[in-house]
Amino acid sequence: SSEKFREAFEAINLHFNEIFQKLFGGGECGMRLLDEEDLLESGVDIYAQPPGKKLQNVRLLSGGEEALTVFALLMGIFTYRPSRFCVLDEVDAPLDDANVTRFTNLIQQMSEQTQFIVITHNKHTMKTANTLYGITMEEAGVSQVVSVKFPGQENGDGS
Amino acid sequence: SSEKFREAFEAINLHFNEIFQKLFGGGECGMRLLDEEDLLESGVDIYAQPPGKKLQNVRLLSGGEEALTVFALLMGIFTYRPSRFCVLDEVDAPLDDANVTRFTNLIQQMSEQTQFIVITHNKHTMKTANTLYGITMEEAGVSQVVSVKFPGQENGDGS
Amino acid sequence: LRLDRLEMTGFKSFADKTSVRFEEGISGIVGPNGCGKSNLADAIAWVLGSGTALSLRGEKMDDVIFSGTRTRRPSGVVEATLAFSRTDNEPIVLKETEFSGEVLEISRKLYRSGESVYTVNQRRCRLKDIHSVLEEAGLGFASYALIAQGKIGWFLRAKPVERRSVIEEAA
Amino acid sequence: LRLDRLEMTGFKSFADKTSVRFEEGISGIVGPNGCGKSNLADAIAWVLGSGTALSLRGEKMDDVIFSGTRTRRPSGVVEATLAFSRTDNEPIVLKETEFSGEVLEISRKLYRSGESVYTVNQRRCRLKDIHSVLEEAGLGFASYALIAQGKIGWFLRAKPVERRSVIEEAA
Numbered sequence: 001s002s003e004k005f006r007e008a009f010e011a012i013n014l015h016f017n018e019i020f021q022k023l024f025g026g027g028e029c030g031m032r033l034l035d036e037e038d039l040l041e042s043g044v045d046i047y048a049q050p051p052g053k054k055l056q057n058v059r060l061l062s063g064g065e066e067a068l069t070v071f072a073l074l075m076g077i078f079t080y081r082p083s084r085f086c087v088l089d090e091v092d093a094p095l096d097d098a099n100v101t102r103f104t105n106l107i108q109q110m111s112e113q114t115q116f117i118v119i120t121h122n123k124h125t126m127k128t129a130n131t132l133y134g135i136t137m138e139e140a141g142v143s144q145v146v147s148v149k150f151p152g153q154e155n156g157d158g159s
Numbered sequence: 160s161s162e163k164f165r166e167a168f169e170a171i172n173l174h175f176n177e178i179f180q181k182l183f184g185g186g187e188c189g190m191r192l193l194d195e196e197d198l199l200e201s202g203v204d205i206y207a208q209p210p211g212k213k214l215q216n217v218r219l220l221s222g223g224e225e226a227l228t229v230f231a232l233l234m235g236i237f238t239y240r241p242s243r244f245c246v247l248d249e250v251d252a253p254l255d256d257a258n259v260t261r262f263t264n265l266i267q268q269m270s271e272q273t274q275f276i277v278i279t280h281n282k283h284t285m286k287t288a289n290t291l292y293g294i295t296m297e298e299a300g301v302s303q304v305v306s307v308k309f310p311g312q313e314n315g316d317g318s
Numbered sequence: 319l320r321l322d323r324l325e326m327t328g329f330k331s332f333a334d335k336t337s338v339r340f341e342e343g344i345s346g347i348v349g350p351n352g353c354g355k356s357n358l359a360d361a362i363a364w365v366l367g368s369g370t371a372l373s374l375r376g377e378k379m380d381d382v383i384f385s386g387t388r389t390r391r392p393s394g395v396v397e398a399t400l401a402f403s404r405t406d407n408e409p410i411v412l413k414e415t416e417f418s419g420e421v422l423e424i425s426r427k428l429y430r431s432g433e434s435v436y437t438v439n440q441r442r443c444r445l446k447d448i449h450s451v452l453e454e455a456g457l458g459f460a461s462y463a464l465i466a467q468g469k470i471g472w473f474l475r476a477k478p479v480e481r482r483s484v485i486e487e488a489a
Numbered sequence: 490l491r492l493d494r495l496e497m498t499g500f501k502s503f504a505d506k507t508s509v510r511f512e513e514g515i516s517g518i519v520g521p522n523g524c525g526k527s528n529l530a531d532a533i534a535w536v537l538g539s540g541t542a543l544s545l546r547g548e549k550m551d552d553v554i555f556s557g558t559r560t561r562r563p564s565g566v567v568e569a570t571l572a573f574s575r576t577d578n579e580p581i582v583l584k585e586t587e588f589s590g591e592v593l594e595i596s597r598k599l600y601r602s603g604e605s606v607y608t609v610n611q612r613r614c615r616l617k618d619i620h621s622v623l624e625e626a627g628l629g630f631a632s633y634a635l636i637a638q639g640k641i642g643w644f645l646r647a648k649p650v651e652r653r654s655v656i657e658e659a660a
């Protein structure tokens with residue numbers, strides 16, 4: 001129903017902007033309905049303005065800014081409607097060290113209500129995982145899962 | 160002319176396969192003409208088979224395998240027809256540590272005939288650069304270039 | 319409701335029966351290029367019916383069945399199961415069938431012949447039923463919660479109408 | 490022929506006159522997200538005429554002109570120059586004009602009004618001329634040598650006919 005859509009849209013927009021400002025240390029972002037009159041069909045526009053920069057077309061954002069902006073939206077949606085689990089496949093690849101830290105801090109906070117499955121090559125992100133699974137192909141072409149670290153186990157011989 | 164095209168196609172194919180095998184430590188790859196009869200119009204198909212795996216549709220390659228395969232092709236083209244310079248924007252992002260090393264070894268070899276401009280966040284790739292330029296935005300929204308390391312200068316205060 | 323484990327046999331490069339337990343918090347998946355990390359993520363999307371052939375990087379649906387190696391024959395069938403443990407024990411009723419008990423197991427099987435079978439706790443059902451059972455059980459799952467490799471920028475590049483569908487799923 | 494330097498004023502986030510000297514070997518470009526690294530790569534593609542509005546991440550051609558910040562006004566013009574030093578001093582003749590000397594400077598200017606000007610060693614010419622001068626001088630440049638961020642997989646996903654154009658450029 002259009003009522004439900006408007007309620008979700010407005011709440012998500014609020015969370016999106018809050019989380020964006022936390023990740024970027026300022027700036028502003030949001031979604032806009034292209035046709036306010038027609039809640040049931042209207043498309044959704046999106047804008048994002050990193051701190052100190054002018055508001056521009058989202059296509060001009062850098063690779064890292066783009067990844068962080070969409071991630072802020074996703075966490076904004078989860079704040080409105082928690083998801084039991086979430087799979088992130090190398091979402092941290094375009095991020096610099098400072099933004100990887102902001103990304104991992106945020107998923108750590110959100111992991112109270114959501115189980116995250118995070119695929120990564122980034123050493124810092126690996127360190128923030130509670131459980132770490134290694135996948136190997138000892139036999140060429142055949143994947144095997146080995147578990148390397150459990151909650152509560154220090155970085156002993158596990159890693 | 161079709162003669163020139165065929166000569167280029169065959170030579171590039173050879174180099175592509177050689178470099179692929181060096182990067183992957185085996186396997187096989189190549190391009191195929193969809194229509195042998197029509198050299199002037201024929202489309203080009205591509206296949207790649209990492210070592211020990213079955214030959215499959217190139218869409219099934221992993222993110223890192225894909226980047227490395229296309230990079231092998233690009234260096235194959237450069238071997239046939241050297242390019243004075245080449246710009247690579249975060250091409251190493253999907254690669255694991257072992258493949259980053261193979262990537263940097265290859266560009267070091269090719270850098271005798273080609274100037275490489277490599278944009279990266281990877282510490283290992285940064286170390287292989289002869290000159291390193293940092294870009295900052297001390298004034299929000301305005302980029303500035305600072306040069307940090309020159310050829311011959313050790314990692315002194317420059318990094 | 320929490321995600322307990324993923325089991326799969328013959329899914330892409332996972333030729334042998336593989337089981338992964340998921341704990342609370344953050345589970346990291348690591349390994350060299352081409353070892354099978356994204357295939358594991360594809361298996362989760364495939365069981366939940368939110369992966370089309372295209373988004374699973376194949377051309378046809380049976381590209382998800384283990385296609386063999388130099389030393390192994392291809393598999394004839396693929397099966398993957400997601401097991402959830404329930405925190406509240408209210409029985410879930412679906413079309414006169416009652417699902418009770420601690421665990422909810424969603425499975426999907428596909429034969430080379432093209433026959434595809436979904437089951438919930440070993441009882442056959444349709445994909446639509448899976449979504450309603452998960453909804454009833456409070457999983458609140460949506461396909462936007464699976465971000466495939468290299469696709470994080472999807473929302474910014476999508477058409478305005480496509481973006482709308484994400485908000486509708488969340489509403 | 491070697492690439493000596495890039496100079497630009499008002500190109501995207503490079504509001505002030507910026508000059509980057511390129512040495513032999515590998516030049517690394519580093520910096521935080523959003524600082525302007527890919528913009529620098531776009532400047533090189535733009536001068537050589539191998540960037541369309543779309544591949545330069547803009548919607549219209551004047552998206553490459555510095556659009557201002559909270560404290561600076563937008564620029565009215567953008568200019569970028571690539572300077573090459575020549576190793577052999579054969580003069581290059583193009584349409585009765587002779588280019589001799591050590592350095593070859595290719596420049597491109599664009600005004601907000603839409604007027605775009607290419608020059609070689611301060612002499613006005615068309616984009617096609619630029620490509621022939623570079624060819625004559627032995628630059629052997631091709632657009633496949635510029636790999637934009639996230640686009641490395643382009644060749645694998647392209648249609649077979651599009652892949653052909655890369656081989657043709659190299660032939």
Ligand SMILES: Nc1ncnc2c1ncn2[C@@H]1O[C@H](COP(=O)(O)OP(=O)(O)OP(=O)(O)O)[C@@H](O)[C@H]1O
Binds near residue numbers: 385
């Ligand atoms: N049906 C199948 N049968 C066997 N192997 C398959 C099948 N489908 C895909 N593969 C193989 O799986 C490999 C890719 O695995 P995947 O994409 O999961 O790697 P990854 O661990 O994510 O690597 P990266 O770090 O590079 O992203 C490919 O080499 C491909 O050949």
Ligand SMILES: Nc1ncnc2c1ncn2[C@@H]1O[C@H](COP(=O)(O)OP(=O)(O)OP(=O)(O)O)[C@@H](O)[C@H]1O
Binds near residue numbers: 062500521528
């Ligand atoms: N015409 C313009 N005027 C001013 N700023 C611009 C213009 N076009 C793009 N920008 C700004 O440039 C920034 C993007 O820069 P760029 O893509 O070069 O970053 P980057 O260093 O490559 O970052 P990353 O590491 O995330 O890829 C954006 O924040 C964008 O707002």
Ligand SMILES: [Mg+2]
Binds near residue numbers: 221223355467
């Ligand atoms: Mg992957």
Ligand SMILES: [Mg+2]
Binds near residue numbers: 062248527638
């Ligand atoms: Mg960039």
